[in-house]
Amino acid sequence: MGAGHAHSLHHAGDSVVHRLPAHVKVVVAFVMVIAVVATPREAFWVFGAHLALLVAVWIAARLPVAAIAARSLIEAPFVVLAVLLPFFATGPRTEFLGLSLSVDGLLAGWNILVKGTLGVLISVTLGMTTPVRDLLAGLSRLRVPGLVTTIATLMVRYLEVIAAEARRMRLARVARGHDPRFLWQIGPTIRGVGTLFLRSYERGERVHLAMLARGYTGTMPLLGDVVTSRRTWTLALLPAAAAVVLATTGYV
């Protein structure tokens, strides 16, 4: 996990969900994830209802299910953990297909599997309907300090540049016969990482000078500041409220 983020999740479209302001969608996504995580693990039907809610959002956003599934595979390593739990957990055990499984472990594994999957699906929905630029602007509307959003903006802007630089350095190594297979053959790669840091840092110094030359005063201007109407908030918070209601029904 964490590797190979070459492209963002964004899936261009023009639906109700796509047009919602990014900061509203971030809030909704967080509320929905917390609601899913707070749902008791024995309330099996509630998780089905959460999924139905998400499917409704996908229909409204006209997202292809295949693309959602492909982008959700990032969660796969945690499925392994969920599968291992019934074998290693303590407590009373049950027999299934001749295997001795822990009841508590089965429930705990199901808990991680279903909540992790729903969580990834919610994140993927957010990522697919929101362009990166809007997401960053949305964060600053949510009162994230300007310094943090500026760092994040510059990071996103230069990520492709730095990644391309890393690819060119790798290509140069491969062209000179470098073919690492074991940890002890990693020397040239690491010297490349060191060089990459120097080039990134020195690029940062040049970017700073270029920004100063263009009148940078320490804060970035917030472009296109529009007030979000109460109606938009109400509409967007509907699925979030539904998820919260579902989570509470799980307790009764």
Place this chain on the structure above:
Amino acid sequence: MTTELVAMHMSDGIVNAPVSLAFGLVALVGLAICVARARRDLDDRTAPLAGLVAAFVFAVQMLNFPVLPGVSGHLLGGALTAILVGPYVGALCVAIVLVLQALLFADGGLSALGTNITNMALIGTFVGFAVAVAMRPLARRSRAGLILTAFVAAWVNTVVASLGFVLEYALGGQGLALGTVFGLMAGFHALIGIGEGIITALTVGAVAAVRPDLVYLLRGERAGLTIKETTPR
């Protein structure tokens, strides 16, 4: 087919909602302190430099290295950034990378963002840096000392960050006995930490060989230029 060895980004549902929210608060407070102190470390150059360092962390996490045939891992970079740019800027960069990975790439659950930031950006970076500071006399003495310091800092960073997970699991997880979780996490990360340690050590060595002035850990090492006047006879 290569398998990912480093899987430290927690997903949703591993710890319960109250513990997730509590660690979200811990992460917010920690990052607020980091923002304030990062400004002091870098003044008005903070945003561009930290942005590029964060892009570097992100790019390095894309770089897979072979651990064993068929198994590859990638760097987390907490100790590396702490040694190179200081713990405050380092923690901020790693945290921003984690937030964007969760929001843009669905890597790491949204509700687990607080625990992930606490483990990898706060605990990992600061513990790694504390180890590096404790070993600073050794690091200043020779190049080998610096490389050893970076290795130990990165190894401790990885293991302690995984213990952060054990703590969160103890507070809000379910299913496994705590001893099993502790054994699995500490054991795995003691191995992963070796890879992280080697890469961190060699990267710091490579940077120190070319621009030792950029290595935060070694700041203030050399005396500045002094003006020597000829004494009139």
